Amino acid sequence: MIHSSAIIDPTAVIADDVCIGPYSVIGPDVKIDAGCEIKSHVVINGPTKIGSNNKIYQFASIGEDPQDKKYAAEPTLLEIGDNNLIRENVTINRGTVQGGGVTKIGDNNWIMAYVHIAHDCIVGNDNIFANNASLAGHVIIDDFVILGGFTLISQFNHFGSYSFSAMGSVISRNVPPYVLVSGHMAKPAGVNVEGLRRRNFSATQIRNIRQAYKLIYRSGLRVEEAQHEIEKIAQEQSELGIFIDFLKTQQGGIIR
Numbered sequence: 001m002i003h004s005s006a007i008i009d010p011t012a013v014i015a016d017d018v019c020i021g022p023y024s025v026i027g028p029d030v031k032i033d034a035g036c037e038i039k040s041h042v043v044i045n046g047p048t049k050i051g052s053n054n055k056i057y058q059f060a061s062i063g064e065d066p067q068d069k070k071y072a073a074e075p076t077l078l079e080i081g082d083n084n085l086i087r088e089n090v091t092i093n094r095g096t097v098q099g100g101g102v103t104k105i106g107d108n109n110w111i112m113a114y115v116h117i118a119h120d121c122i123v124g125n126d127n128i129f130a131n132n133a134s135l136a137g138h139v140i141i142d143d144f145v146i147l148g149g150f151t152l153i154s155q156f157n158h159f160g161s162y163s164f165s166a167m168g169s170v171i172s173r174n175v176p177p178y179v180l181v182s183g184h185m186a187k188p189a190g191v192n193v194e195g196l197r198r199r200n201f202s203a204t205q206i207r208n209i210r211q212a213y214k215l216i217y218r219s220g221l222r223v224e225e226a227q228h229e230i231e232k233i234a235q236e237q238s239e240l241g242i243f244i245d246f247l248k249t250q251q252g253g254i255i256r
Contacts, residue, residue: 003040010054012046021058029075030063033082045191047075048094051082051107060090066103066119068096068137069233079109081125099138106143112206133175142177146192160246162199173255176216177242178209181255188255189218201239208237222250223247223254 002008003114009028014020018032021040026032029046035053038044042056048063056062063078065071076095079102080165086092090111095102099120105111106125116134117123123135124143133147136155141147145159148167153159160177169186182189191213196206211233215226227247234240247254 002237018215027063034187045094046078048078048080050080050083053082054084054086055115056086057088057090059088060086060092062086062090064091064093066093066096066137068098068119069117070098071096074101075101076101076103076119078103078105080105083107084109084111086111087113087115089114090116093119095120096137130167144195146195156252158246158250161242162192162195164195173253173256174246174250175255176246176250177189179213179255186255188213205237205239208233208239209243212243217256223256 003022006023007025008018010025011028012026012110013031015034017034018036018037023040024038024042027045030044030048032050033052036050037055041057041058042060044062045064058166059216074097078092078094084105091179093103095190096119098229103121105123108126109123109166110128112129112131114132115129118135118137123141126143127141127145128220129147130149132149133151135153138156139153140158142161144162146164148169150168151165152170158174160175162178163175164180166182169182170184171186175181176230178191180189180192191210212230214228219226231244236242
């Protein structure tokens with residue numbers, strides 16, 4: 001059902017069962033797949049592709065121009081996957097040519113009120129962003145990450161899977177998988193043990209992750225040296241694979 005007061009550009013492609021509430025505006029080059037619900041006063045501009053079964057609450061701004069002075073009206077893209085919940089006043093901007101041209105949101109994310117996701121961010125699956133969390137441009141968030149309310153992440157940083165930021169954290173370096181960070185400026189504060197238990201990690205797996213954490217943060221070793229030691233034990237502890245991969249591919253240094 002599309003409310004009579006909604007404004008829909010004729011080039012928008014909208015599945016038959018999509019619900020669009022009063023006074024929402026769907027611009028050109030927008031595609032919305034089946035099962036989505038767009039509540040009142042939402043603005044979606046294109047090029048934007050939205051998958052199935054997403055719910056977007058009132059006053060969200062989706063697919064607007066990137067807030068980047070280099071942007072010169074190029075036809076960049078926003079892609080949103082399936083089963084995402086996007087709450088009131090969320091802003092998600094399209095990409096820039098310089099950053100690859102795409103901002104991308106995966107599946108099953110819970111994005112709470114007033115969250116900002118800037119241009120060229122890549123967000124994975126099953127993440128929770130609490131109210132007022134803000135991602136600057138070019139931020140990468142992997143899977144099963146929790147950002148506490150008012151978390152601020154500066155540009156070009158990477159959050160590994162199962163990591164966690166406490167409320168009000170300000171992050172200016174990459175955060176490895178499984179790590180809990182807190183503070184302004186944020187510092188590592190241990191392993192995200194509660195999050196791992198909720199995701200059915202065993203006591204043995206958590207112990208192995210803690211061992212890797214201690215090698216990085218408490219052994220006195222340089223990151224490269226600690227990585228080498230973790231590689232030795234990771235051969236028999238598969239949960240450490242994403243930790244090793246992150247350390248190998250991160251750029252700009254990890255939070256310490």
